[in-house]
Amino acid sequence: MKKKIFLHIGPHKTGTTTIQIGLKHNENMLEKHKILCPNTGRTSQQSVGNHNLAWVLLYPQIENFNPKFGTWDDFHNEVINKPKAKKIIITSEDFSSLDLNQISHLREILKNFDVKVILYLRRQDKILQSTWVEVVRNAWTKVKVESFFDWVDNNNYSATTTDYLSIIKKWETVFSKEDLILKIFNPSNFKGTLLEDFLLSCEIKINKIINPPNANVSPGVKTIEAIRLIKANLNFSEFDRKSWNFLVECITSFGDKYDWNNSKINYLNKDLSEKIMNCHRDTNKIIAKEYFQRDCLFKEDSIIENSASKFLFEDFSKDEIIHLFSYLLTRIDQKHPHIT
Secondary structure, eight states, rough: OEEEEEEOOOOSSSSHHHHHHHHTTTTTHHHHHHHEESSSSSSOTTTTOOOHHHHHOOOTTTTTOOOGGGOOOHHHHHHOOOOOEEEEEEEEEGGGOOOOHHHHHHHHHHSHHHHHHHEOOOOOOHHHHHHHHHHHHHHTOSSOOOOHHHHHHHHTTOOOOGOOHHHHHHHHSOOOOGEEEEOOOOOTTTTSHHHHHHHHHHHHHOOOOOOOOOOSOOBBBHHHHHHHHHHHSSSSGOOOOOHEEEEEEEEHHHHTTTTSSSSSSSOOOOHHHHHHHHHTHHHHHHHHHHHHSOOOOOOOOOOOOOOOOOGGGGGSSSHHHHHHHHHHHHHHHHHOOOOO
């Protein structure tokens, strides 16, 4: 009998990091239940995310992929050395970025397994807001970042990660409709916590699990605006990723200290939410009818009037700017004196 693989493909900003950290916390218990979360492809000791296995398919010649984290040959060897494992969980949000040829290649790699593909779908307006936050914070994005309102407008209120129908159809073409497990990312829909909901999707029921805190939580509006403004004025060609991540950590820490992060970002008022969701209305309806047998993909499609955050450079007080840069200079001098 073929071993069953549950291939969790994200996409980005649908709780993937929380799931991956949660699986790490429960790894020993899962192994006792004959469930393998492969070491192969992991890029962090805190998470089971098998990102390197996605990267080797996406861009083997680019710096992201590193053979030391493990290849698909290493994965097959690991499975051979774990003969008691009946189910295998492979997880990386970057799998959702594969094109049709890359998915076909993956299908060939996993031809000796029974593969089920798990995909969480989240409202596109919330996805775009979370994506913008990551674009601001992430060291990989080295271009000047506009305000959320300009960014979403310049991207026509959509992104490749929000085109769910395209993602679904690519995977369905290579695998099958029956091989896809589509889930709605909404805490009110979860059976228990997000991790518990995910495990049930993998046909795994364990009475006592360790639930992780939510990962990648967005900071407050002042904190993210400070990060954005500093990033926009850096020469990234002379700035390495480790230094940038340290700087983001310092600004976030300052935000915690001065209560900037008590209220989380919300740039989505009713009008903006409607613009974004209307751009995805037709494809969402197709998904709702074909895969959920209903008219609306998201039950909360009726948009509630929200109080949107609006904050610009001139809204900082002089004291806030002075205190922030004093704090940053002190931290940099203590930990990273090479940063100039």
